[in-house]
Amino acid sequence: MAAASDAVKTARAALQDQRYFDGVQIVNGALEVQQGVLTKIQSGGYATSTEDKQEILRNPEVFLKRVLPELDEAKRKHLAELFVLRTDLLMGLGALKRAVLDISAALLLAPDDEAMAKKKSDIEGLLKTGMSASEGSAKTPTTIITGFLGAGKTTLLNYILDANHGKKLAIIENEFGEVGIDDSLLNTKSSVTEENVIEMNNGCICCTVRGDLIAGLKKLHKQTTGKGKPLDGIIIETTGLADPAPVAQTFFADEFVSANMMLDGILTVVDSKHIVGQLQEEKPQGAVNEAVEQIAFADRILLNKTDLVDELVLEKVESEIRRINNTAAIRKTQNSRVDMEFILGIQAFSLEKVLMQISQSVEEEAAHGHGHHGHEGHESHEGHSHSHGHGEDCKECDHSSHKRHDYRVSSVGIQRDKEVQKDKLDSFISWLVQTKGPDLYRSKGVLAVHGMPQKFVFHAVHMQFSGRQHEAWGPDEKRQCKMVFIGKNLDREDLNKKFDECLVK
Numbered sequence: 001m002a003a004a005s006d007a008v009k010t011a012r013a014a015l016q017d018q019r020y021f022d023g024v025q026i027v028n029g030a031l032e033v034q035q036g037v038l039t040k041i042q043s044g045g046y047a048t049s050t051e052d053k054q055e056i057l058r059n060p061e062v063f064l065k066r067v068l069p070e071l072d073e074a075k076r077k078h079l080a081e082l083f084v085l086r087t088d089l090l091m092g093l094g095a096l097k098r099a100v101l102d103i104s105a106a107l108l109l110a111p112d113d114e115a116m117a118k119k120k121s122d123i124e125g126l127l128k129t130g131m132s133a134s135e136g137s138a139k140t141p142t143t144i145i146t147g148f149l150g151a152g153k154t155t156l157l158n159y160i161l162d163a164n165h166g167k168k169l170a171i172i173e174n175e176f177g178e179v180g181i182d183d184s185l186l187n188t189k190s191s192v193t194e195e196n197v198i199e200m201n202n203g204c205i206c207c208t209v210r211g212d213l214i215a216g217l218k219k220l221h222k223q224t225t226g227k228g229k230p231l232d233g234i235i236i237e238t239t240g241l242a243d244p245a246p247v248a249q250t251f252f253a254d255e256f257v258s259a260n261m262m263l264d265g266i267l268t269v270v271d272s273k274h275i276v277g278q279l280q281e282e283k284p285q286g287a288v289n290e291a292v293e294q295i296a297f298a299d300r301i302l303l304n305k306t307d308l309v310d311e312l313v314l315e316k317v318e319s320e321i322r323r324i325n326n327t328a329a330i331r332k333t334q335n336s337r338v339d340m341e342f343i344l345g346i347q348a349f350s351l352e353k354v355l356m357q358i359s360q361s362v363e364e365e366a367a368h369g370h371g372h373h374g375h376e377g378h379e380s381h382e383g384h385s386h387s388h389g390h391g392e393d394c395k396e397c398d399h400s401s402h403k404r405h406d407y408r409v410s411s412v413g414i415q416r417d418k419e420v421q422k423d424k425l426d427s428f429i430s431w432l433v434q435t436k437g438p439d440l441y442r443s444k445g446v447l448a449v450h451g452m453p454q455k456f457v458f459h460a461v462h463m464q465f466s467g468r469q470h471e472a473w474g475p476d477e478k479r480q481c482k483m484v485f486i487g488k489n490l491d492r493e494d495l496n497k498k499f500d501e502c503l504v505k
């Protein structure tokens with residue numbers, strides 16, 4: 001029983017830290033052990049070879065009904081505890097339907113438990129309204145617009161509002177406590193202080209949320225959905241903010257916000273004429289270059305003010321952007337005019353979309369990106385992309401300007417046609433958290449975990465992580481791992497080496 005209570009303790013800690021996936025694995029292990037023990041008792045001491053070894057996980061009620069007569073009070077209590085724990089973990093992963101199965105199993109074991117009965121009806125209520133814990137169609141899609149001063153953000157906002165006659169959009173800008181619906185507030189800019197940035201209490205220094213934004217979103221929800229007039233979308237303009245991360249993380253971290261809104265995507269507007277200078281601006285040691293960060297976080301980039309530059313400059317700007325972020329889609333614009341489909345409803349933070357995007361971006365990265373590590377005579381120059389062999393006579397590469405191009409922020413893609421070992425993957429993730437957390441801006445991936453029939457899909461802003469098991473791998477599908485990391489000072493070789501240590505040999 002000591003091992004069993006250890007499992008409960010460790011899974012509870014995982015729940016606390018929002019490591020839902022780890023927690024589920026621990027509880028699964030403990031439940032499988034219980035099934036083994038109970039099946040042996042029923043079959044007179046022998047394990048049957050035909051049993052479904054995961055029946056307790058797949059069909060908990062069927063299994064429990066069969067073994068119920070054998071269970072003493074202590075066993076019932078322990079099993080119920082495991083099922084309740086798994087319910088909470090599954091909720092964290094957004095798997096509400098599975099969570100209902102588990103809480104029903106717990107209720108079979110403890111039919112008079114009022115807290116469990118309430119939990120069950122709460123989850124069923126959430127299922128009915130379509131509000132899942134992680135993704136759901138009832139949530140209001142929210143778009144973050146970033147970009148350097150004067151790049152064309154307000155021009156874009158006005159364009160969106162004009163273009164969307166049929167849609168009811170709310171705009172939140174600057175002072176997040178103030179909320180403008182439709183066309184109000186567009187021209188009342190005021191400065192933003194960093195006082196409202198709150199550190200999360202999970203001990204990770206890079207995970208912060210904005211208290212004023214949460215308050216603003218709550219107020220907005222009350223004024224709209226709360227009065228039976230739901231919105232079609234929310235747009236947040238982050239003028240004056242160096243770092244879009246605390247805004248983005250609010251959508252992962254705050255319970256109210258994540259239950260009612262979903263982050264649709266981060267748009268970065270770029271002034272084509274000035275961006276190269278902005279990117280290359282030397283900052284005092286330790287200070288961030290806002291322009292570089294805004295590009296690193298982007299899902300979509302508007303290369304604006306194309307009327308002020310020629311094609312050659314645009315090409316250069318595009319290649320500079322690609323060195324920082326080679327997964328965001330780029331569109332050239334004038335006066336921020338762009339198809340709405342390119343910027344709204346993009347679901348960049350939906351795990352389903354990650355699954356689709358990741359293949360494309362990692363394959364591109366695998367085809368082009370080689371980094372310049374070990375490239376004698378050069379400073380580190382990650383993310384620099386070519387598919388050719390590399391020598392001093394390399395014509396495509398402007399070797400004289402390597403130093404200028406070193407933004408310290410780059411994308412690293414990893415693709416392996418192998419499975420990862422779960423325990424080693426956990427160590428890899430904790431190594432990432434401990435050593436790279438603040439430097440890792442965006443990451444996403446699809447993993448084949450040894451022993452797991454489903455794809456494991458994740459994305460993260462810094463270490464604010466969202467991931468869950470997705471559809472099963474197809475019978476003819478190659479089980480493989482694909483990931484993209486965008487961040488500062490990423491050592492491509494080190495990341496590859498550390499990840500390779502997690503692979504099943």
Ligand SMILES: Nc1nc2c(ncn2[C@@H]2O[C@H](COP(=O)(O)OP(=O)(O)OP(=O)(O)O)[C@@H](O)[C@H]2O)c(=O)[nH]1
Pocket residue numbers: 147148149150151152153154155156239240304305306307308333334335336
């Ligand atoms: N030539 C040219 N001017 C543009 C374009 N897009 C926007 N502008 C102008 O650039 C100026 C700045 O545009 P805004 O939309 O206010 O930029 P912003 O990013 O909101 O600026 P801040 O709020 O100060 O950060 C305005 O005068 C716009 O009319 C463009 O494509 N070409």
